[in-house]
Amino acid sequence: MGGYMGKILRVNLTTGEMRDEATNPDWAEQFIGGAGLAARYLWEHLAPDADPLAPENPLIFMTGPLTGTAAPSCGRFVVCARSPLTGLWGESNSGGFWGPELKFAGYDGIVISGRAPEPVYLAIADGKAALKPASHLWGLDAYETQRLVKEEMGDRRARVACIGAAGESLVKYAAIMNDHGRAAGRTGMGAVMGAKNLKAVAVLGHASVPVADADALRAAVDDILQFIQEDPASQVFRLMGTANGVILQADIGDMPIHHFAGGVFPAAIDISGPTMSETILRRRASCFRCPIGCGRRTAPTRDPFATPGVDGPEYETIASFGSLLDCADLEAVARANHLCNVHGLDTISCGVTLALAYQMFEAGILTERDTDGLRLEWGDLRPAIALIPRIARREGFGALLADGALALARRFGVEDWAVHVKGLEVPMHDPRANIGMALVYATGPRGASHMDADVYMVDLGQEQEELGILAGNRFDQSADKVGIVIRMQNYHAFTNSLIACSNAFYGSHRWRALFAAVVGREISPNDLLTAGERIFNLKRAIVNRLGVRREDDRLPAALLKPLPDGGTEGNVPDMDALLPEFYRQRGWDWKTGRPLFDKLVNLGLNGPANELWR
Ligand code: SF4
Incomplete structure (x- = not known):
């Protein structure tokens, strides 16, 4: 079959044993790849009685058949495991360049079980895998980790997926970060990695992905390139990023406001894609072979939010730290985004959990004695920004926020206040609007x-x-x-x-x-x-x-x-x-x-x- 490298890497971190096995062709045919194929592998290896952070819970990195080919906007990978946040199916996919590079290194996916006795990272280069010591990396943020592991791989083309402090501290909504600020954010896959003492997975390779019909692929790619020239949606995503529709979304009630309790947000324009383009945007960013390039690289300059380079913010983050907390300060939102990136936190779960805390503070359920002396007042993002590193390290009040909205609400007897389904915080599309x-x-x-x-x-x-x-x-x-x-x-x-x-x-x-x-x-x-x-x-x-x-x-x-x-x-x-x-x-x-x-x-x-x- 075209599209598949034909190999899955199996890693047992407890024993250090690694082996290649053939990608199951029947499963690939039935479940395609990505999250489907990962689900099939997880079904096979699921340990329902084990804690999601136990060594028995397998962590699966998977690519799809189009990953690493010329197919536009398909250079992605997914990470799946039983989620520590929900106890259920965990799935989160990420863009950037890591997924294609895993295939160039010779693999469709990696299935990781066990727990390393000491911190390690997994280095995969041209079909060869090795576990390397990572004690010197433990405690470093996600950006620094990527930089140093790349250096150790000896090739700037190497791509690194890793955790920051949040994954190490087993924060239940810890993300896996790659290509600087690209994130597999949802469902706490970073905590599963941290529980395995696995700091990073580095990939590098020179193989190419087999394609069944190169002429047909070229024609299909040309068709897409032609299509996006005239497609308004592609053009606005390119020009304004994923926050292109903020004003409309606020208008129709899709964008949540005031922890899902507000109906109108007159300042929506201040956190919109067009405003970003006119103010803090420095350049656009694309994933592997993506002609859209919806990624944003921004640089807020106003103290105390000044940051030389932020990957983002994209729409979900803008709403999670903006309208959800009644904040219309784009520079503050960008700063919050950056801290989530470097510490490796899912911005949606983080923003929703913080919004619940703001609501509880307003109601007097939380006081400054609980919040490390911070006053959580709507519209003011400074306390949230101060809390992000503490969440990532489970310090002080941050430790109470690190298990997500449902755990926080339960602890203070207001379980009904948590905005979640099955333990996963609701993203930034209000179902009352659709x-x-x-x-x-x-x-x-x-x-x-x-x-x-x-x-x-x-x-x-x-x-x-x-x-x-x-x-x-x-x-x-x-x-x-x-x-x-x-x-x-x-x-x-x-x-x-x-x-x-x-x-x-x-x-x-x-x-x-x-x-x-x-x-x-x-x-x-x-x-x-x-x-x-x-x-x-x-x-x-x-x-x-x-x-x-x-x-x-x-x-x-x-x-x-x-x-x-x-x-x-x-x-x-x-x-x-x-x-x-x-x-x-x-x-x-x-x-x-x-x-x-x-x-x-x-x-x-x-x-x-x-x-x-x-
Ligand atoms: S640049 Fe944007 S549209 Fe393109 S693959 Fe990445 S996330 Fe998707």
Whole structure:
């Protein structure tokens, strides 16, 4: 098959044993790559009784069949494991150049188990892997670690994925950082790495990825390059970054305000992509072979936020540290972003946990005695900025914030205040502004993740006609809307397996053309949806195996309260109607929350069917 290097590296950190094994061709065919293939490996090696931070929990780095080829915007990798934040399916993908370099080094993925007796890093160069001492790197930030490991690799082309202080301290939303500020942020994969005493994974190689039909690939790439010249979405992402739509998103209520309790944010323009371009932007940044280049390199200059070089901020961070905390100071947001990058923290979980703390401070549940003397007042980002390094090192009040919003709320008896699904903090797309997102969050295998289906983009015009994904009314709660959500989840389960960037709106037909050219297998729209459905249901089977039931498929109380004003005014999802319809269309069992036996078997998931229904 084109697209695959044909090898997975297996590493046991406890014993130091490493070996190559063939990438399972049947699994690659059924689960594509990326998160799909990682889910298949995790299913095989899952240790449901072990703590997610125990040596038994495998950590999986995986690329997709398009990674490292000329396919535009596909130079990504995913990291998967049982999440320490949720105890469930953990998944986070990242751009940059690390994923392609792993393939050039000869591997489709790495499956890591055990725990090293001392800190180590894994160095992979041209098909050879070695564990190297990393005690001298322990305690260094993510940027310094990347610099030094590159130096030790002896080649500036080496790419390094690593953890900062947050991963070392087992902060439950620690990120894995690569290519400076690129982050696999969500679900705490950095903490799993830290628990394994694994500081970094460095990759370097000179192989090329086999392609089934080079002429067809060239034609598919040309088509995309031509398309983006005229595509408004691609152009605004290129010119304004992912924060291009902040003003619109604030207007329609998509961008959360005041810890999900505010309806209007008049200062949205101050934290928008256009304002960034006119003020702190220094240059654009692209991932491997991406013609869009939505990345931003900024440099706030005003004290106390002055920072010579910040990778970001992108939209999720702007909202997490901006509107969510009532802050319209872009320089402050950029500074917070930088600290999260160097310490290796997920900006979404960090921002949502801090916003909860601000709310608790306002209510008198937290006082200055709890917060190391800091006054957490809405709109003032300085206390949040002071807390980020303390979270990363679990120091003082930071230790209370390091286990996420749900743990903080529980500790002070206000569990209902935490804005999370299954323990994962809700990202920056309010489901009251787009009802489809309510189901995406409630039923997502990793909890609340916009990366499992960005349904909000459909109603803004990003239709996939050949998949029956059509724009409609964003407040629609009908069975038709439920069907669109399901098809979007299946579509994204497929693209997260390719792995295609979710900021590249090339359309499903173009992803199919790239896949056929690289892998050498035509995939119809229906095949694409079936592959996605198989992957989505496998992830569901994993979380069922870890204890998830139908009762866990719910939204937090804050998102079921109507807001008095703004773009979502008075509108809330009716979960009592939406969820049964979702279960019916999905073929899931209402009593247990599991996919029905026949549904699993029809998707070729016989193992999970027997495991869940024996
Ligand atoms: S669109 Fe942005 S995030 Fe996606 S691959 Fe391109 S530069 Fe990277």
